[in-house]
Structures are given as C-alpha cells and as structure tokens.
Amino acid sequence: QVQLVQSGSELKKPGASVKVSCKASGFSFNEYSLNWVRQAPGQGLEWMGWINTKTGNPTYAQGFTGRFLFSLDTSVQTAYLQISRLKAEDTGVYFCARDLDPDYVYFGMDVWGQGTTVTVSS
Amino acid sequence: ETVLTQSPGTLSLSPGDRATLSCWASQRVTSSSLAWYQQKPGQAPRLLIYGASSRATGIPDRFSGSGSGIHFTLTISRLEPEDFAVYYCQQYDTSLTFGGGTRVEIK
Numbered sequence: 181q182v183q184l185v186q187s188g189s190e191l192k193k194p195g196a197s198v199k200v201s202c203k204a205s206g207f208s209f210n211e212y213s214l215n216w217v218r219q220a221p222g223q224g225l226e227w228m229g230w231i232n233t234k235t236g237n238p239t240y241a242q243g244f245t246g247r248f249l250f251s252l253d254t255s256v257q258t259a260y261l262q263i264s265r266l267k268a269e270d271t272g273v274y275f276c277a278r279d280l281d282p283d284y285v286y287f288g289m290d291v292w293g294q295g296t297t298v299t300v301s302s
Numbered sequence: 303e304t305v306l307t308q309s310p311g312t313l314s315l316s317p318g319d320r321a322t323l324s325c326w327a328s329q330r331v332t333s334s335s336l337a338w339y340q341q342k343p344g345q346a347p348r349l350l351i352y353g354a355s356s357r358a359t360g361i362p363d364r365f366s367g368s369g370s371g372i373h374f375t376l377t378i379s380r381l382e383p384e385d386f387a388v389y390y391c392q393q394y395d396t397s398l399t400f401g402g403g404t405r406v407e408i409k
Contacts, residue, residue: 215398217347225339225347225390227398241397242303275346280337286353287394288337292346 182206184214184276184293191299192266200261200296202276207291209257210234213279215289216250216261220272230279231259266300273297304329306391306401314409321378323404325391330371335394338367338376341403342387350389351376381406 187201202214216228229240231250238250249262263270274296277289305328315321325336333354339347349358351367354374364379378385386408391401 224403225341225392225400227392227400230398277346280349280352280358285334286337286356287335287398288349288352288358288392289339289347290349290352290358292348295346 182291184278184291186274186276186293186296189297189299191301193302194266194268194300196266196300197262197264198266198298200263200274200276200298202259202261202293204257204259204278207278210254211282213282214259215277215279217275217277217289218272219275219295220269223272228261228274233259263298266298268300270298271300303397304331304393304395304399306393306399308389308391308401308404310404311402312405312407314407315381316409317381317383319381319409321376321381321385321406323376323378323389323406325369325374325376325401327372327374327393331374331393331395333370336367336369336374337392339390339392340385340387341390347390378406 185203190198210233215230218226228244231238247264251260276293278291280288280290307326309324336354338351341347355367366377369375388403388405390403
C-alpha cells in the first residue's frame, strides 16, 4: 500500500547532527514532492519546506535555513532530513508527508510518515 | 506570509452534536490551497478536506468544508466518538502555513 515509513527516535546532544529518513513505497517516488513538518512538544504543526523528487531541488521555509538539509536517494525511494548543530529547541516530532497533487493544482499532504521523535538534551 | 487563525481554540461538545470550526486568513487565500487535517494524540495528521471543500479519500461525508477568501469552515455534522481530536487548517501561497489548531473535546 501507499506509505511513508520513517526512521526511529533519536536522542542527541546539543551541537550534534541527526539524519532522519523517510522511505516511500506503493507509489512512484519521483511523481510527488515530499514535505517536512515539525511539531514541537505540545505545539501545532510547522512546515519546514519540501523537496522536488524529480529534480532534487529543496525549498526551505523561513526559520529552516542554514542548519537544515533535505536530500534524496532515489535508488531506494528515500528522502532525508539532516539537522546540524542541534539545539534544545529542535526537540520535536518530524514528519515527512507526500504532496496531494503532482500537478500542484491543489495543495495539501495526503500521505504521512509516522513521525520521528528527535530529542536534544545534554 | 499568510497567517491562519483558528477559532475557537477549544470546542466542548457531545457525541451527536454538530461542530463548526473556523479558519481566518490574514489575506485572501486561493480555495485550491486550503486544506483541513485531523490529528489524534501520538498520530500523524490525516488529510480531511482539500480545495476548501473536497473530501479526501476515505473521509466520511459527515465532514464538510466551505468558505472562500479569508474565511473557511470545517463542519462535522454529527460527532462520532472517534472525531474528538485536534483540527488544523492549512494554506499555500508563497509559503505553506498551518493554523494553530482547534481542539474538539468531549463535554
């Protein structure tokens, strides 16, 4: 079935890096863009940006430039989120989510990964 | 960046009640970019409505969306026990933003 499966929880120290994976199955990977969404503890949803799976071109939302990197390995239908120089405020659940419409007529996210909890603590 | 404000913050209702959730935009939003999601504790969000009024695949018809311009509404005609959750609206113009959410809780 159509699904996105993310890597497991991570506990990191401030200043370290983390790489979260998001493996797609059940659909053509390079047909749909993938988004990354953060949810801080007890808070709402925050869009981090998206990556065009045809071209590999990433777009980062305000507040998610510099330390955040989106990448792909199309050979294994997997997207990655890497965060460097981790801070305590990076703690949260990170979701990958598929764009609803490959033609960008409608905007929304119809398939979500289960979320990866990243905890940054000394 | 378009800011979405959801009201009320919390809605206390009973099963069988009608729920009406509002999403106000700081500037005009294209209907095709307006979506609604449901999120339950410990779960990923689930797409309910896209294009302001189209139900996503598998979504029951008790969920409906309406509105245009700067005001959009999600209506749940008769609340089922599994509908008590947090609901988010979302829009995309030059950037994608979510509203702060409305919690629908059991009265």
